[in-house]
Amino acid sequence: MNITLEKNEGAVSGKLIVNIVKDDYADKLTASLKKLKQRAQMPGFRKGMVPMSLIQKMYGTEVKAEELQKVLADSVNNYISDEKLRVLGEPMLSEDNEAADVAAKDDFVFKFDLAFAPEVSIKLDGRTGVDYYNIEVDDETVQRQIDAFRRQNGQNVDADVFSEEDLVKGTLKENGPMAEPVEVKDASLMPRFFVDDKQKALFKGAKKGADIVFTPSKAYEGRVAEMASLLKLDKEEAEKHNGKFTFHIESISHFELGELNEQLFTMIYPDGNVKTAADFKAKVKADVEAQYAQDSDYKFMLDLKDVALKKAGKIELAEDLLKKMVLQNAKTEDGHKQIEEHFNEYLDDLRWSMVRNELAKSLDVKIDDAAMMAASKRLIKMQMAQYGIFNFPDSQLEQFAQERLKDEKQRENIANNAMDAAITEAAKKVVKLKEKAISIADFNKMFE
Numbered sequence: 001m002n003i004t005l006e007k008n009e010g011a012v013s014g015k016l017i018v019n020i021v022k023d024d025y026a027d028k029l030t031a032s033l034k035k036l037k038q039r040a041q042m043p044g045f046r047k048g049m050v051p052m053s054l055i056q057k058m059y060g061t062e063v064k065a066e067e068l069q070k071v072l073a074d075s076v077n078n079y080i081s082d083e084k085l086r087v088l089g090e091p092m093l094s095e096d097n098e099a100a101d102v103a104a105k106d107d108f109v110f111k112f113d114l115a116f117a118p119e120v121s122i123k124l125d126g127r128t129g130v131d132y133y134n135i136e137v138d139d140e141t142v143q144r145q146i147d148a149f150r151r152q153n154g155q156n157v158d159a160d161v162f163s164e165e166d167l168v169k170g171t172l173k174e175n176g177p178m179a180e181p182v183e184v185k186d187a188s189l190m191p192r193f194f195v196d197d198k199q200k201a202l203f204k205g206a207k208k209g210a211d212i213v214f215t216p217s218k219a220y221e222g223r224v225a226e227m228a229s230l231l232k233l234d235k236e237e238a239e240k241h242n243g244k245f246t247f248h249i250e251s252i253s254h255f256e257l258g259e260l261n262e263q264l265f266t267m268i269y270p271d272g273n274v275k276t277a278a279d280f281k282a283k284v285k286a287d288v289e290a291q292y293a294q295d296s297d298y299k300f301m302l303d304l305k306d307v308a309l310k311k312a313g314k315i316e317l318a319e320d321l322l323k324k325m326v327l328q329n330a331k332t333e334d335g336h337k338q339i340e341e342h343f344n345e346y347l348d349d350l351r352w353s354m355v356r357n358e359l360a361k362s363l364d365v366k367i368d369d370a371a372m373m374a375a376s377k378r379l380i381k382m383q384m385a386q387y388g389i390f391n392f393p394d395s396q397l398e399q400f401a402q403e404r405l406k407d408e409k410q411r412e413n414i415a416n417n418a419m420d421a422a423i424t425e426a427a428k429k430v431v432k433l434k435e436k437a438i439s440i441a442d443f444n445k446m447f448e
Contacts, residue, residue, distance in 0.1 A: 001018070001019065001020055001021065001024045001071075001075060002018075002019040003016065003017065003018050003019070003075060003076075003079050004016075004017045005017075005079075005083070005085075005114075007116075008318075010316060011116060011118075012115065012116055012118065012316050012317060012318040013113065013114060013115050013116060013318035013321050014113075014114045014116065015094060015111055015112065015113060015114070016076065016079070016091060016111070016112040016113075016114055017109065017110075017111050018072060018075060018076060018109070018110045018111075018112070019107070019108075019109050020068065020071060020072065020075075020107065020108045020109075020110070021106070021107045022106040022107060024071055024075075025064075025067045025068055025071045028067045028070070028071070029063060029064055029067045032063050032066070032067060033052065033055055033056065033059070033060070033063055034052075036055055036059055036063065037050060037052055037055045040055060042054075061102055061103045064102055064103075065102045068100075068102065068108065072110055076091055076112060080114075085114070085116065086116055086117040086119075087114050087115065087116060087117070088115040088116065088117050088317070088318075088322065088350070089115055089322060089325045089326075090325065091112040091113070091114055092112060092113045092114075092321070092324065092325050092328070093110070093111070093112060093113075094111035094112060094113050096111060097110060097111050113321055113324075115317070115318040115321045115322050115325065116318070117354055118315055118316055118317070118354075120312050120315065120354050120355055120357075120358045121312070121358065122308055122311050122312055122355060122358050122359055122362055123311070123362060124308075124311075124359075124362065124363070124427060124430045124431050125430060125431070126430070126431070126432050127432065128307060128311075128430075128431040128432060129307075129431065129432045129434050130300065130303050130304050130307055130427070130431045130432070130433065130434065131299075131300070131303050131434045131436060132296065132300050132428070132433040132434065132435045132436070133296050133299055133300075133435075133436050133437075133438045133443055134296060134435055134436065134437050134438065135289075135292040135293075135295060135296055135438055135439075135440055135443050136437055136438065136439055136440070137285060137288050137289050137292055137440070138439070138440070141288060141440060142281060142284055142285045142288060145284050145287075145288055146260070146280070146281065146284055147257060149258075149264065149268050149284070150257035150258045150259075150260065150264065151255075151257055151258070152258065152267070153257075153258025153259070153263070153264050153267065154255055154256055154257045154258045155255070155256055155258075156253045156254070156255055156256075157253070157254055157255075157256050158251065158252065158253065158254070159252040159253070159254035160207060160208055160252065161205060161206070161207050161252070162191075162203050162204070162205065162206040162207070162249070162252050163254065164191075164192055164204075165190075165192050165254075165255060166190075166252050166253060166254050166255075167188060167189070167190050167252070167253040167255075168188070168189050168190075168191070168203065168206075168247070168249050168251070168252055168253075169186065169187065169188050169189075169249075169250055169251045169252075169253070170187060170247055170248045170249045170250040170251070171183070171184070171185050171186075171187065171247070171248045171250065172184040172187040172230070172231075172245055172246070172247050172248075173245060173246050173248075174241060174243065174244075174245050175213065175243060175244045175245060175246055176243050176244070182231055182233070182241055182245075184230070184231060184232055187230065187247070189203075189230070189247065191203040191219075193226075194219040194220065195218075195219065195220060195221045195222060195223065196218045196219055196221060198218075199214050199215060199218050199219035200219070202214045206249055206252075207249070208249055208250070208251065208252055209248075209249065209250075210248075210249050211246050211247070211248050211249075212246070212247045212249065213244055213245070213246050213247075214244070214245060214247065215242070215243065215244050215245070216230060216231065216241070216245055217239075217241070217242035217243075224238060224239060227239075260277050260280070262275065264280075265279070265280050268280075269283060270393070291382075291385050292440070294378075294382065295443070297421075297424050299443070299446070300424060300427075300428070301420055301423070301424050304359075304423075304424070304427055304431070305352060305355075305356075307431075308355050308356075308359055309351070309352065309355055312351075312354075312355045312358070315351045315354065315355075317347060317350065317351070319347060322346075322347070322350075323339075323343055326339050326343070326346065327339055327340075356419070356423070359423055359427070360419060360422070360423055363423060363426040363427060363430065364426070365419070365422040365423055365426050366422075367415065367418050367419055367422060371418045371421075371422060372405060372411075372414055372415065372418050373401055373402075373405070374418070374421075375414045375415070375417040375418035375421060376401035376402075376404050376405050376414050377397055377398075377401045378417065378421070379404075379413070379414060379417055380392070380397060380400050380401060380404070381397070
C-alpha cells in the first residue's frame with residue numbers, strides 16, 4: 001500500500017492519495033469468506049459444506065467491498081495518527097475519485113480531501129489586560145432573596161382591602177345590552193399580572209363587596225390565553241368580548257410572608273449554624289455574592305475570549321471544504337438551509353475552540369475527575385439558584401452530580417464548564433486584571 005499527501009497552497013487543506021493493491025486485503029478477504037462458508041446453509045449442502053467457489057460467486061464482491069472499506073479506513077486513520085496530522089472534521093472522499101469497480105478490479109486508488117487545523121500561538125502575561133467586574137450586591141437584592149425564602153413559609157390570609165399583590169375572588173359579569181352576557185361565578189383575579197397599568201389601578205384600595213368595572217381585553221392585551229381562561233371561553237370566542245365587565249369582589253386573599261425566625265433559618269440552612277436574623281442576612285448575602293461571582297467569572301471569560309482571539313490573529317481555514325463536510329451531514333432541506341445560514345457562526349466556534357485549546361495548553365490546564373465532579377455540582381447549584389434554592393443537601397448534590405456525569409449528552413456540557421472554570425482561574429493569576437466595581441443593574445445592561 002502506498003499513501004501520499006499533497007498539501008495545497010497555504011497548507012489549510014490537502015489531498016490524501018491511497019493506493020491499495022490486492023496483497024493489502026487478500027488475506028483478510030480469504031479469512032472472511034472462510035468464516036462465511038462455515039455459517040452458510042444452502043439446499044443440497046450440509047452446514048459448512050457449501051463449496052468455496054459457490055460462496056465466492058454469491059458473496060465475493062460484497063465481502064471484498066467490505067474488506068476494502070475496512071482496510072481503507074484503517075490505513076487513512078493510521079496515516080493521520082502516525083504523521084500527527086492536525087485534521088479538522090473527517091477525511092472526505094474527493095469529487096475527482098473514479099468509480100471503484102470492485103467486481104472487475106483488484107487494485108484501487110482513493111483520494112480524500114483533508115482540512116488542516118492551523119498552528120495557533122497565544123501567550124498571556126502580566127502585560128495582558130482583561131476587565132474584571134466586581135458586582136456589588138446591595139441590600140435591596142439581599143432583601144429580595146430573604147423575602148423569597150420567607151415566601152416559602154408564607155400563607156394566605158383574608159383581607160378587607162385590596163393591595164397590589166392580592167388575589168380577589170367574586171362574580172364577573174359582562175356589561176352592555178346583549179342577549180346572553182358572559183357571567184363567571186367564583187372567578188379569580190390577580191390584577192398585578194395585568195398588562196395595562198390603568199386597568200390595574202382600578203382595583204387599588206378596593207374593599208370586599210365593591211363592584212369594579214374594567215375591560216379584560218385591555219387588561220390582558222396580547223395575552224388571549226389568559227383572557228380566555230378568565231372568561232372560561234375558547235380563545236376565538238373570548239376575543240369577541242372586548243367590552244367592559246363588572247367584577248363583584250366577594251373575598252380578598254392576601255399573602256403574608258413567613259416570619260423571620262429560627263424555623264425559617266433551619267429550613268433554609270439545616271446545618272444549624274444560623275441562629276439570628278443578622279446571621280441569616282449575612283449568610284444569604286454571602287450566597288448571593290457567590291452566585292454573582294460566577295457571573296463575574298463568566299463575563300471575564302467572554303472578555304478573555306476577545307483578547308485571546310485578537311492575540312491569535314487571523315486563523316485561516318479551508319472554509320469551502322469544511323462547508324462541504326458539514327453539508328454532507330444535512331439530512332433534510334431544512335437542515336441544509338440551517339447550515340447555510342449559520343455556517344459563519346460554526347467557523348467562529350471552530351476558531352475559538354482552537355484558541356481555547358491553546359489557552360489551556362499554555363496555562364497548563366488539565367481536567368481530571370475531581371474537576372468534572374466540581375463542574376457537575378456547580379451546574380446543578382446554578383440551576384437550583386435560579387429557583388431561589390441555595391440549600392441543596394450535600395448528599396443529594398453528590399448523587400445528582402454523579403448521575404449527570406453518567407449521561408453522555410450532559411457530560412460534554414460538564415466538560416466544557418470544567419475547562420472554562422479552569423482556564424478562568426488560571427488566567428486570573430497570569431493576566432493583569434482591570435478590576436471595576438459595578439452595580440447589578442449596570443452589569444445586566446451589558447448583556448441586553
